[in-house]
Amino acid sequence: MRVFWLQRLTCCGNTHSFLNYESLHTLFKRFEFLYHPSLSLKAQEETVEELIKSGEGIDILIVEGAVRTDEVETRELCKIAKYVIAVGNCAVYGNIPALADETVCGLSYRFKERRGLLDKDFKSRGGMPVINLSGCPAHPEWIVGTMLMLAEGMEPELDQWGRPKVFYSSLTHWGCTRNEYFEWKVEAEELGSKRGCLFYHFGCRGPLSYSSCNTILWNEVSSKTRAGTPCFGCTEYDFPRLGLWETKQYAGIPAELPIGVSKRGYIMLSGIAKMFAPERLKGEG
Amino acid sequence: MKVENLELPRVEGEARLELFWKDRLIEDARIRINSMRGIERVLVGRHYMDALVITPRVCGICGHAHLIASVRAIEDALGIKPTEKARLVRNITQSLEVLQNHVKWFYLFMMPDFILLEERLRGLYEPFRGERWHIAINMASKIAKGIALFSGQWPHSSYAIPGGITSEPFVKELTSLRQILLELKHFFLSYVVGMEEAEFVKCLKEGSWQKLNGDAGLFLELCHREGLLTLGSSYDRLISGGGLYAPCGYFMKRVVHGRLKVDQIEELNAPSYSGTKPVRYRGMPFETGPLARQLMSGNLMVKSMHKEFKDSFAVRVLARILEVWSIVEVIELWIERLKEVLQEKSTSLGRFPSKATGIGYGIVEAARGTLIHRLSVRNGTIQDYAIITPSQWNLGPRCENFLGVAEKAMVGLKSKLHAQMVLRSFDLCSVCTTH
Numbered sequence: 001m002r003v004f005w006l007q008r009l010t011c012c013g014n015t016h017s018f019l020n021y022e023s024l025h026t027l028f029k030r031f032e033f034l035y036h037p038s039l040s041l042k043a044q045e046e047t048v049e050e051l052i053k054s055g056e057g058i059d060i061l062i063v064e065g066a067v068r069t070d071e072v073e074t075r076e077l078c079k080i081a082k083y084v085i086a087v088g089n090c091a092v093y094g095n096i097p098a099l100a101d102e103t104v105c106g107l108s109y110r111f112k113e114r115r116g117l118l119d120k121d122f123k124s125r126g127g128m129p130v131i132n133l134s135g136c137p138a139h140p141e142w143i144v145g146t147m148l149m150l151a152e153g154m155e156p157e158l159d160q161w162g163r164p165k166v167f168y169s170s171l172t173h174w175g176c177t178r179n180e181y182f183e184w185k186v187e188a189e190e191l192g193s194k195r196g197c198l199f200y201h202f203g204c205r206g207p208l209s210y211s212s213c214n215t216i217l218w219n220e221v222s223s224k225t226r227a228g229t230p231c232f233g234c235t236e237y238d239f240p241r242l243g244l245w246e247t248k249q250y251a252g253i254p255a256e257l258p259i260g261v262s263k264r265g266y267i268m269l270s271g272i273a274k275m276f277a278p279e280r281l282k283g284e285g
Numbered sequence: 286m287k288v289e290n291l292e293l294p295r296v297e298g299e300a301r302l303e304l305f306w307k308d309r310l311i312e313d314a315r316i317r318i319n320s321m322r323g324i325e326r327v328l329v330g331r332h333y334m335d336a337l338v339i340t341p342r343v344c345g346i347c348g349h350a351h352l353i354a355s356v357r358a359i360e361d362a363l364g365i366k367p368t369e370k371a372r373l374v375r376n377i378t379q380s381l382e383v384l385q386n387h388v389k390w391f392y393l394f395m396m397p398d399f400i401l402l403e404e405r406l407r408g409l410y411e412p413f414r415g416e417r418w419h420i421a422i423n424m425a426s427k428i429a430k431g432i433a434l435f436s437g438q439w440p441h442s443s444y445a446i447p448g449g450i451t452s453e454p455f456v457k458e459l460t461s462l463r464q465i466l467l468e469l470k471h472f473f474l475s476y477v478v479g480m481e482e483a484e485f486v487k488c489l490k491e492g493s494w495q496k497l498n499g500d501a502g503l504f505l506e507l508c509h510r511e512g513l514l515t516l517g518s519s520y521d522r523l524i525s526g527g528g529l530y531a532p533c534g535y536f537m538k539r540v541v542h543g544r545l546k547v548d549q550i551e552e553l554n555a556p557s558y559s560g561t562k563p564v565r566y567r568g569m570p571f572e573t574g575p576l577a578r579q580l581m582s583g584n585l586m587v588k589s590m591h592k593e594f595k596d597s598f599a600v601r602v603l604a605r606i607l608e609v610w611s612i613v614e615v616i617e618l619w620i621e622r623l624k625e626v627l628q629e630k631s632t633s634l635g636r637f638p639s640k641a642t643g644i645g646y647g648i649v650e651a652a653r654g655t656l657i658h659r660l661s662v663r664n665g666t667i668q669d670y671a672i673i674t675p676s677q678w679n680l681g682p683r684c685e686n687f688l689g690v691a692e693k694a695m696v697g698l699k700s701k702l703h704a705q706m707v708l709r710s711f712d713l714c715s716v717c718t719t720h
Contacts, residue, residue, distance in 0.1 A: 007299070009322055010345070011322075011342050011343060011344050011345040011348065012344070012345035012346060013342065013344075013345030013348065013440045013441055014345070015345060016345045016346050016429075016440050017345075017440055019389070019422055019425065019426060020426040020429050020430075020439075021426075022426070024419065024422055024423070025419050025423075028413040028414065033412075033413050036412075037294065037295075037296075037299075038295060038296070038393070038394075039295065039393060039412045039413065040294055040295065040412055041294065041295075041397055041400065041401070041411075041412055042294060043291075043292040043293070043294040044292060044294070045292050096322060096324060096327055096339065096342055097322040097323065099323075099327045100321075100322060100323025100324070100326050100327050101323060136342065136441060137345065137440055137441055189635070189636075190632070190635030190636055191446055191451050191631075191632060191635060191636070191637075192446075192449055192450065192451055192452075192453060192630060192631035192632035192635060193453055193631070194452075194453045201636075218433055218437065218438035218439075219426075219429055219430040219432070219433035219438060219439060220430060221430055221433050221434055221461075222433045222434065222436075222437045222438060223437055223438065224437045224438060224442070224443075224444075225437075226437060226452075227433075227435070227436055227437025227438075227442070227444050227451060227452040228437075228444065228450075228451030228452045228453060228631070229437055229442070229443050229444050229451045229452075232338055232443070234441075240335065240338055240339055242331060242332070242335070243331075243332050243334075243335070244332075244334065244335050244338045245332070245334040245335070245337075245637070246332070246334075246639070
């Protein structure tokens with residue numbers, strides 16, 4: 001398949017995340033990269049000119065970075081691509097560049113509003129809407145996995161934000177090594193430890209964000225929560241929220257509860273859990 | 286006068302190069318980088334801890350350096366010191382980031398240019414296909430794994446906090462890191478310099494850069510043939526904020542060690558063609574990065590080459606390649622020290638003060654050179670945040686009195702390919718330039 005990688009307003013973080021993929025050698029045999037701004041010998045203008053002259057299309061257009069609402073060329077490239085993948089939160093929701101500038105957005109969204117560069121009912125040549133791979137950055141397995149599904153002719157099923165369900169249907173919380181602490185409501189009182197749950201004091205968005213960060217590990221070895229850093233919810237439209245390291249609370253209850261959990265249920269269960277929490281989870285251990 | 290406007294492939298982010306020709310020589314060169322993302326503005330009004338999440342997003346390849354600069358600026362403002370364990374771990378992960386950068390830069394960004402001069406090099410360095418290209422990218426991702434062992438992920442970790450780090454590394458992380466460093470040494474000796482360790486160390490001590498084999502040797506041979514050993518010089522004024530393995534100081538006709546005076550660092554207004562503000566030290570442009578660091582630390586191989594060719598294209602490139610070895614050596618020292626303090630706490634604070642007031646600086650040697658963060662906090666809220674990146678020093682535009690460092694290095698060249706190569710020798714990062 002022929003791949004064209006486009007960068008707009010970006011830190012290039014998704015490119016460097018992608019370059020961490022374990023087996024690029026075999027990947028580049030299967031996918032012909034017509035262009036990648038950080039890697040190709042030729043410049044973009046020359047490549048696009050050749051592409052249009054040849055009349056041959058693009059199989060996968062990958063867009064990294066936020067865009068401006070009036071970008072003609074990006075829109076044109078989306079039209080000639082069989083599939084369009086928006087990689088990273090900038091390309092999906094606008095992210096940090098959109099916070100600083102009203103005229104900046106993602107391909108389909110501007111934060112949670114459907115006010116992106118492309119029309120609401122945009123479908124690429126292959127008949128699919130933009131495939132959104134949110135995350136700041138997106139994980140290499142999410143990027144390559146999506147490419148491989150398309151190459152196999154198995155179009156991914158998407159969630160309400162246009163993200164492949166296979167990578168975004170479970171919470172970051174899944175597979176977190178701190179889950180037992182969460183279950184028994186043993187909260188981390190301090191940062192800098194392998195122990196304790198970060199949800200109650202340190203703003204962890206693990207139970208509130210969809211990602212597979214703790215089931216498909218980062219750099220094959222770890223994740224934010226495993227390294228004692230709270231999840232900042234970087235796969236969601238509201239990243240980066242204000243006060244990233246703090247959990248807002250009302251009367252001792254987190255202002256936002258884990259997705260699908262009622263306030264009453266949370267209060268009852270946490271009371272019981274705290275009462276019966278095993279000793280081995282408490283203290284320094 | 287002929288004016289040429291080039292789009293630059295293989296840079297971090299977008300950049301254009303305008304060349305002004307006269308009598309087949311480049312008379313003037315302008316670097317145009319115009320894609321502001323407004324990160325400093327986004328930070329104002331937020332809690333200072335948010336900076337630890339947002340500033341790494343300035344750059345996908347040196348985001349960790351921004352994280353460390355942020356945490357140091359916060360610690361400076363709040364009067365907090367990290368534990369020794371945390372300090373060492375941060376040094377290690379930040380250095381690893383520099384290493385993966387250098388490996389990628391040399392093999393993915395620099396060497397492919399030579400294919401345009403020598404078709405036979407395709408087998409080695411061609412993007413997506415070349416043998417060395419693939420070995421290098423694989424090595425770089427293993428180094429990134431070394432960072433993630435401590436920081437959770439790379440790119441874009443936020444594991445450094447005022448007083449320390451969030452993770453609790455132990456023996457397992459150290460032994461895994463040791464393996465990665467061994468692999469990197471093997472990579473460096475077999476491919477980059479093509480020598481046994483003892484032989485390379487001997488050459489280093491003698492300063493005999495002419496003896497280098499491997500890809501560095503091939504690079505020097507190609508430079509010799511193309512006349513690039515002497516081309517691409519700028520002001521031969523170099524500056525280092527101190528960090529990694531190198532002390533702070535500057536080079537101006539001779540090496541002067543000593544702390545930089547931050548009040549002598551000045552950001553000037555951008556000229557109309559550029560979205561970037563020029564940076565000056567004592568009113569003068571300085572080049573920052575590996576060449577500056579190697580001269581500050583007295584690397585004999587770089588010194589002898591610099592003595593002969595000054596700050597030319599080839600010297601700038603070689604300094605960056607050889608820095609891989611200098612950094613591996615210092616990481617090994619840090620690992621030894623870390624073993625002794627592994628039982629220490631990861632942070633001296635545990636919880637961060639929610640209301641704090643102060644002004645602080647964070648100075649870091651990133652892959653491309655001296656990176657400076659300055660923040661001012663009142664009652665926990667950021668009032669002002671300013672970032673000066675290495676790329677601003679090197680690629681920033683002209684001021685009233687001086688051309689920018691990279692601009693100056695391109696004046697007098699005879700080919701546009703040479704101009705692009707010289708520009709790339711600064712390890713062009715436009716995303717950092719236009720945060």
